[in-house]
Amino acid sequence: xTSIVSQALWIYFYITLIGLIAIxxxxxxxxxxxxxxxxxxxxxxxxxxxxxxxxxxxxxxxAVPIIPTIKPTLEELLWFKETAxxxxxxCLVITAIVINMSVTAFLIALAIQLYRLYGTLDxxxxxRLRG
Amino acid sequence: xxxxxxxxxxxxxxxxGVALLLVLTLFAVIAGATGFTPKEDIRPLAKFYLYYAxxxxxxxxxAASPEAVNSxxxxxxxxxTLYETSVFFLAIIGxxxxxRIPGVKDVFSKGILxxxxxxxxxxxxxxxxxxxxxxxSIAIAVHGNLTPGGGFQAGSAISIATLLAIAAFSRIFxxxxxxxxxxxxxxxxxxxxxxxxxxxxxxxxxxxxxxSFVIQNQPKPWADWGFIPGVGPFWLSGNxxxxxxxxxxxVGAGFTVIYLxxxxxxxxxxxxxxx
Amino acid sequence: xxxxxxxxxxxxxxSLTLALIFAYLAIRERDLIKAIVxxxxxxxxxxxxxxxxxxxxxxxxYIAVGVGIYSILLIYGVSKTERYEEV
Numbered sequence: 177x178t179s180i181v182s183q184a185l186w187i188y189f190y191i192t193l194i195g196l197i198a199i200x201x202x203x204x205x206x207x208x209x210x211x212x213x214x215x216x217x218x219x220x221x222x223x224x225x226x227x228x229x230x231x232x233x234x235x236x237x238x239a240v241p242i243i244p245t246i247k248p249t250l251e252e253l254l255w256f257k258e259t260a261x262x263x264x265x266x267c268l269v270i271t272a273i274v275i276n277m278s279v280t281a282f283l284i285a286l287a288i289q290l291y292r293l294y295g296t297l298d299x300x301x302x303x304r305l306r307g
Numbered sequence: 308x309x310x311x312x313x314x315x316x317x318x319x320x321x322x323x324g325v326a327l328l329l330v331l332t333l334f335a336v337i338a339g340a341t342g343f344t345p346k347e348d349i350r351p352l353a354k355f356y357l358y359y360a361x362x363x364x365x366x367x368x369x370a371a372s373p374e375a376v377n378s379x380x381x382x383x384x385x386x387x388t389l390y391e392t393s394v395f396f397l398a399i400i401g402x403x404x405x406x407r408i409p410g411v412k413d414v415f416s417k418g419i420l421x422x423x424x425x426x427x428x429x430x431x432x433x434x435x436x437x438x439x440x441x442x443x444s445i446a447i448a449v450h451g452n453l454t455p456g457g458g459f460q461a462g463s464a465i466s467i468a469t470l471l472a473i474a475a476f477s478r479i480f481x482x483x484x485x486x487x488x489x490x491x492x493x494x495x496x497x498x499x500x501x502x503x504x505x506x507x508x509x510x511x512x513x514x515x516x517x518x519s520f521v522i523q524n525q526p527k528p529w530a531d532w533g534f535i536p537g538v539g540p541f542w543l544s545g546n547x548x549x550x551x552x553x554x555x556x557x558v559g560a561g562f563t564v565i566y567l568x569x570x571x572x573x574x575x576x577x578x579x580x581x582x
Numbered sequence: 583x584x585x586x587x588x589x590x591x592x593x594x595x596x597s598l599t600l601a602l603i604f605a606y607l608a609i610r611e612r613d614l615i616k617a618i619v620x621x622x623x624x625x626x627x628x629x630x631x632x633x634x635x636x637x638x639x640x641x642x643x644y645i646a647v648g649v650g651i652y653s654i655l656l657i658y659g660v661s662k663t664e665r666y667e668e669v
Contacts, residue, residue, distance in 0.1 A: 267379035
């Protein structure tokens with residue numbers, strides 16, 4: 177019984193994440209305002225990061241990938257190996273979050289500069305302006 | 308300007324394509340084609356990393372850090388982090404270059420930005436909170452190899468202190484304390500330089516004939532050389548402590564520069580661009 | 583009898599649903615300041631999901647970035663440009 181509920185929940189998680197990606201892609205493609213596009217892009221990046229963390233998760237009584245002592249015994253190490261979640265996706269995501277942030281800052285700077293020069297953030301208007 | 312309400316055909320095609328992609332992805336995920344659904348077990352590679360991260364009994368592959376994520380970031384997957392640090396460095400340089408307009412100074416005298424500011428209570432509490440944030444972020448950075456945290460986290464946390472200072476006081480408050488882009492840019496370069504030197508140091512040792520590789524931390528079976536894992540009561544995890552510290556400096560200073568150039572009033576740009 | 587892991591999964595479903603709702607509101611909202619606030623709330627929901635997925639490192643980085651830095655940079659962007667989106 178529990179496992180069926182759990183399985184349904186896991187499928188629900190993936191549906192939610194794909195829904196988030198759909199919303200983000202809608203925002204990037206359809207919305208005209210550049211800052212709104214940047215918000216949608218960040219949602220897309222966060223969702224992709226969540227997907228990556230899901231890859232390293234472990235069901236049923238997992239633990240954080242950190243040992244609380246500096247000198248663990250062999251039994252503790254074996255227990256750690258059998259319970260902790262995968263640290264590799266987490267490592268990739270930590271760097272990805274900060275890099276995303278700096279790239280977003282660059283994009284916001286570009287948007288502000290575009291507004292200074294053209295006086296609009298609407299891509300439909302900006303495309304028609306020349307010079 | 309009138310903007311037509313009718314969607315062009317290309318947008319419809321993009322929408323249909325995205326919808327098709329999403330449905331196919333969902334189908335693949337539910338069918339288990341990606342090997343996705345977390346199971347009770349993890350991949351053998353992850354088990355290898357978890358088992359050897361701080362294994363005192365088989366030291367041949369260890370990273371000397373009880374925090375598996377940190378040993379991932381700075382030891383097992385060090386190249387990845389190095390390149391991402393360079394992406395970070397270049398993105399912030401890009402933002403600065405876009406904002407660089409001749410005639411706009413980024414240091415002001417008191418006259419331009421004068422104002423009464425917020426009340427005394429807010430200012431006092433903000434000062435306390437800033438002190439708290441500084442202490443916590445330094446603690447996150449230097450304990451990064453033992454507890455959750457590290458250079459990236461601490462760098463983004465300490466930049467919140469700058470943000471609070473700009474919000475509650477003004478840029479003047481920071482400039483009086485010599486926190487300007489002129490100071491923060493060299494500090495950032497120093498942080499990145501420290502990371503680069505730490506990564507390339509072992510390669511320089513390899514020139515003298517001892518086997519070693521770039522971003523090496525602990526001795527490996529094919530490279531019998533490594534950093535000291537700890538000095539006395541201080542557990543450094545080889546060079547991971549220093550990597551965390553330099554990354555902290557680089558990320559914190561980088562975000563501070565971004566805030567400083569974003570907080571220049573738009574009025575000044577308008578005045579310069581009109582000429 | 584409900585197991586502890588199932589409770590964690592239900593909480594995870596809750597936080598992801600919240601993230602979905604806030605993301606939808608953030609994209610639909612025409613006032614950009616409100617959209618930024620919804621986006622920050624979505625970040626909080628994601629941070630809670632990361633906590634439930636046993637990733638404390640990511641929570642530390644993500645709270646600072648998603649709620650603090652990112653919102654403030656976008657608010658700077660809005661204050662230097664325009665507040666309302668025309669559709």
